[in-house]
């Protein structure tokens with residue numbers, strides 16, 4: 019794998035006597051979308067603030083394209099575009115004036131580049147309107163536009179789906195994927211709702227109480243993982259008997275519908291067995307164990323007994 | 324350096340895009356016009372008297388009339404004597420030093436309007452008190468800081484913007500006074516010598532140089548107040564606090580320093596020193612031993628402290 023765009027090394031943050039972030043370690047690679055998930059107050063925003071140098075680092079470092087945010091702040095930060103917490107812009111200026119304002123703060127951003135970014139986030143029509151009149155979704159878009167102006171290597175978006183409707187989320191997902199795939203940008207998106215960003219991420223890290231408790235590669239897991247299968251078969255009772263005799267299959271539910279859990283690889287075998295026993299198969303409906311379920315298990319907020 | 328230029332431009336753009344800033348400028352125009360109206364309706368200035376090439380005879384005649392007035396009306400109106408004596412002294416100074424008088428004109432109007440600079444103080448305080456604190460209030464500080472620019476440079480650009488705003492506003496005020504003055508009173512000579520009161524008595528100075536000097540003293544005063552507001556704004560991130568405290572000092576600072584004049588240490592109070600014009604009037608500073616150099620030194624020390632305090636807090640603190 020190519021060199022990491024951003025390395026978070028043994029990151030710690032204390033505020034007063036409180037340890038907010040402890041021993042955070044992870045890397046993000048070019049073209050990768052990293053989901054940073056955790057419940058409210060887990061420390062996502064605090065971590066992001068350290069990544070962009072808004073707050074001091076108690077211990078550890080964040081290295082962006084080989085530059086330490088602590089020691090080479092300007093070099094490191096010029097590789098980063100970010101929205102921290104809310105996409106706040108100057109309400110009394112138009113979208114264009116806001117972008118122009120931030121463009122002047124970096125080097126070599128042409129008006130053409132600004133127009134390109136506006137087009138990417140689909141704000142062409144509203145760009146001459148004062149930001150105070152924007153909806154939250156429009157401000158999110160302008161925030162992303164602002165973060166992309168200087169073509170950063172790392173894009174950090176703190177809760178970009180916050181306040182967006184499903185269509186808006188889908189759209190953000192589209193341009194984040196596009197940026198990662200076409201422009202090889204590394205993207206970090208934080209959220210407390212896994213389901214909202216699951217589909218745009220390549221990898222997720224789960225943070226709880228300031229500690230990274232798991233990282234998970236979403237692309238690899240699909241084939242090895244267990245699956246939950248809803249079966250539409252006739253006769254049902256016969257099928258249940260058959261299923262109970264098979265190894266590695268767990269019958270989860272028999273009342274409303276017939277639901278079993280098994281290794282994904284075993285699904286073809288299950289179907290052939292049914293057919294051989296003269297059970298009529300009308301439907302095999304595979305639902306993945308959702309990441310959300312396991313996420314909740316991990317953070318321990320949803321205990322299944 | 325080119326970045327600093329862009330940053331200052333950004334800051335000025337954010338100031339001048341606001342309607343409230345333009346309302347300030349309207350207030351300045353209104354105040355100058357108000358001053359003109361007061362001049363006209365209260366007869367507080369004599370804008371009728373003009374002088375010809377034969378001004379020496381005219382002045383002598385005027386002095387005679389003034390003397391007669393004292394004799395005939397002095398009994399009823401005790402103020403007439405002192406008012407007329409001042410005028411006579413001035414006229415005599417003109418005659419003795421061969422300085423031609425011109426009567427009331429645009430230049431005199433501009434000098435009379437020195438009081439209008441208080442409004443510039445007020446506006447400079449409002450801008451200085453908001454320029455850092457507002458970024459925190461709007462939440463835009465985060466977007467502003469995550470750029471390849473050091474926090475020191477950002478703070479510097481804001482301070483420069485405050486200074487430029489102050490100067491531009493003052494220039495606008497003077498220009499308004501000049502234009503209104505020209506329309507109302509005209510200008511008989513570009514840079515006439517005028518009579519001024521100095522600690523050592525009457526003296527003369529060029530009109531332009533006097534205007535430059537008087538407004539210069541005011542600007543120094545305004546910049547000190549604005550720097551104070553800027554510091555409070557950077558440290559406490561509250562524009563209300565910054566504006567409130569600076570305005571409080573603007574109103575009571577000088578008076579408080581005067582009230583404490585009996586104590587030797589009072590000369591180290593900032594506001595005992597900020598008005599350098601006292602050294603050029605018969606009134607003088609609050610304590611005898613004070614000199615212009617001393618006051619400039621005290622102002623410099625305070626300014627350095629204000630700037631370092633703003634810088635230290637703004638560059639070091641976590642932005643949450």
Ligand SMILES: Nc1ncnc2c1ncn2[C@@H]1O[C@H](COP(=O)(O)OP(=O)(O)OP(=O)(O)O)[C@@H](O)[C@H]1O
Nearest residue numbers: 033038056057058059060061062063064065210643
């Ligand atoms: N300035 C501060 N002083 C003290 N504690 C703080 C400060 N800022 C954050 N914290 C604490 O740090 C913890 C992490 O906060 P943070 O904002 O990083 O959480 P988050 O993961 O972004 O949560 P959310 O999903 O609600 O945005 C919280 O417990 C919070 O109370």
Ligand SMILES: [Mg+2]
Nearest residue numbers: 062063103176
């Ligand atoms: Mg947060």
